[in-house]
Amino acid sequence: MSHASRTQTVLCERGLFSKGGFQMSLILVTGGTGHLGRDIVPRLLKAGHRVRIFARAPRPEIQVEWAVGDLATGKGLRAALQGVHTVINAATDSPIARRGGVRPLDFVRSPSAVDVEGTGRLIDLCHEASVQHFLHVSIVGLEEAMLPYAKIKLAGEKLVRNSPLPWSVVRATPFYYLLEKTFAGVAPLPVWPLPRTPFNPVDTADVADYLVRCAFDGARGERAEIGGPDDLSCIEFARQYQKARHLRRAIVPLSEHLGRRMGFIGGNGVRGTLSWAEWLDRGAAAAVAA
Ligand SMILES: NC(=O)c1ccc[n+]([C@@H]2O[C@H](COP(=O)([O-])OP(=O)(O)OC[C@H]3O[C@@H](n4cnc5c(N)ncnc54)[C@H](OP(=O)(O)O)[C@@H]3O)[C@@H](O)[C@H]2O)c1
Numbered sequence: 001m002s003h004a005s006r007t008q009t010v011l012c013e014r015g016l017f018s019k020g021g022f023q024m025s026l027i028l029v030t031g032g033t034g035h036l037g038r039d040i041v042p043r044l045l046k047a048g049h050r051v052r053i054f055a056r057a058p059r060p061e062i063q064v065e066w067a068v069g070d071l072a073t074g075k076g077l078r079a080a081l082q083g084v085h086t087v088i089n090a091a092t093d094s095p096i097a098r099r100g101g102v103r104p105l106d107f108v109r110s111p112s113a114v115d116v117e118g119t120g121r122l123i124d125l126c127h128e129a130s131v132q133h134f135l136h137v138s139i140v141g142l143e144e145a146m147l148p149y150a151k152i153k154l155a156g157e158k159l160v161r162n163s164p165l166p167w168s169v170v171r172a173t174p175f176y177y178l179l180e181k182t183f184a185g186v187a188p189l190p191v192w193p194l195p196r197t198p199f200n201p202v203d204t205a206d207v208a209d210y211l212v213r214c215a216f217d218g219a220r221g222e223r224a225e226i227g228g229p230d231d232l233s234c235i236e237f238a239r240q241y242q243k244a245r246h247l248r249r250a251i252v253p254l255s256e257h258l259g260r261r262m263g264f265i266g267g268n269g270v271r272g273t274l275s276w277a278e279w280l281d282r283g284a285a286a287a288v289a290a
Contacts, residue, residue: 026083027215030054030071030122031090033062035097035177036137039208040088047212054080054091071118074125081129086215089122089160090137094149100181102147102262110148112155119156123163134165135215137207140173140225141265150263166220170211173227173267174201176279183241186249193252194234195259199266201237202228203279206272227267230275234264237276244280 027044031037032053041064044051051064054077058066069076071091081087093114096106119136126134139145142154160167179201186192210226230237235251242249 024048024050025085026050026052028052028054028067028080028084028087029090030087031092031137032064033059034090034092035175036204036207036211037090038062039204040090040211043208043212044215052080052084071122072113074118074121077121077125078129081125081131084126084129084131086133086135087122087126087131088135088137088211088215089119090211091118092137092153096147096149097178097181099185100178101185102182106147106149108148110152112152115152115156116159120159123159123165126165127163132166133215133220134160134163134167135211136160136167136169137211138169138171139263140171140227140267141260141263142171144260144265145263146261147263168214168220168223170207170214170223171225171267172202172207173199173225173265174263175207176201176203176228176274176276179237179276180241180280180283183238187245187247189249191250191252192238193254194238195254195256195262195264196233196235197256197259197264198231198233199259199264200227200229200231200271201276202226202267202272203274206274210270210272224269225267226270226272228272228274228276231266232276234259240277241280244277244283 027049029037029040029051032041033055041051041053041062052067053064054067054069056070058068067076067080069080091114093111096102138157139153142150157169160169207226214223235253238251
């Protein structure tokens with residue numbers, strides 16, 4: 001067999017080309033309009049893949065195929081899966097991430113319609129549509145975290161693990177954008193109560209690079225988790241944030257245990273390369289340029 005046809009065979013097996021010829025197969029990204037999804041989509045396009053985003057409303061600035069629907073109701077899902085080889089499931093309904101801070105209600109409940117029922121619905125229809133790879137995005141340390149959102153994410157993840165699909169689960173540590181939103185949310189307070197817990201938050205661009213590798217490396221199942229390059233306490237991340245944003249606030253240390261229960265949990269495995277300090281510098285530079 002020639003080198004070219006051997007390469008084509010391998011790529012066919014990994015779903016990159018159709019068997020009939022050199023035509024790229026289709027990748028559906030749920031959550032393609034979210035923080036992580038917006039980093040995944042351009043990487044897929046740059047690598048030459050055909051991309052379809054499943055979302056509640058299309059965004060004209062993102063030039064891809066759009067499948068409009070709703071994971072919470074199942075509307076539009078079956079049509080969205082037509083001809084799809086790989087699904088990257090990066091959709092979530094997280095009130096904490098949306099507003100960037102924890103409220104008392106977040107200790108009581110979190111919506112499940114997208115992350116549990118929606119994931120279940122998506123799995124069933126992917127099975128029906130013979131999807132070849134279901135790559136599910138999840139969070140490091142879900143077993144230890146006690147917030148209802150973590151329980152919801154764990155329930156969704158279990159559906160994936162127990163499904164008949166060829167699946168992969170990638171767990172990531174908290175994203176920098178969420179850490180920034182959290183600190184910005186407490187910025188008006190003179191004193192910040194923060195846990196001593198060490199962890200390694202990560203940039204969505206680093207997670208997207210890793211996910212795109214995982215989507216096409218031919219492997220399936222539990223993948224190495226991904227976190228950022230710095231192992232620091234939440235307090236140290238806050239100090240760097242204050243320095244970068246020219247703030248001076250007192251910090252009251254809370255216990256490491258409480259921090260882990262809140263989801264400040266580090267990842268062992270793959271490491272992103274962009275540090276928190278670099279990410280903050282970029283944000284400051286972008287704000288000056290805007
Ligand atoms: N944020 C973190 O710190 C963190 C850390 C580790 C892992 N993760 C995981 O990474 C993934 C992406 O997180 P993210 O922070 O990027 O999320 P995000 O910015 O909050 O984006 C959520 C996405 O889900 C979509 N979505 C929400 N409800 C939907 C519905 N009913 N039907 C269809 N789509 C819906 C949103 O689309 P529209 O709003 O445009 O409809 C959006 O694209 C999630 O699985 C999350 O659990 C997040």
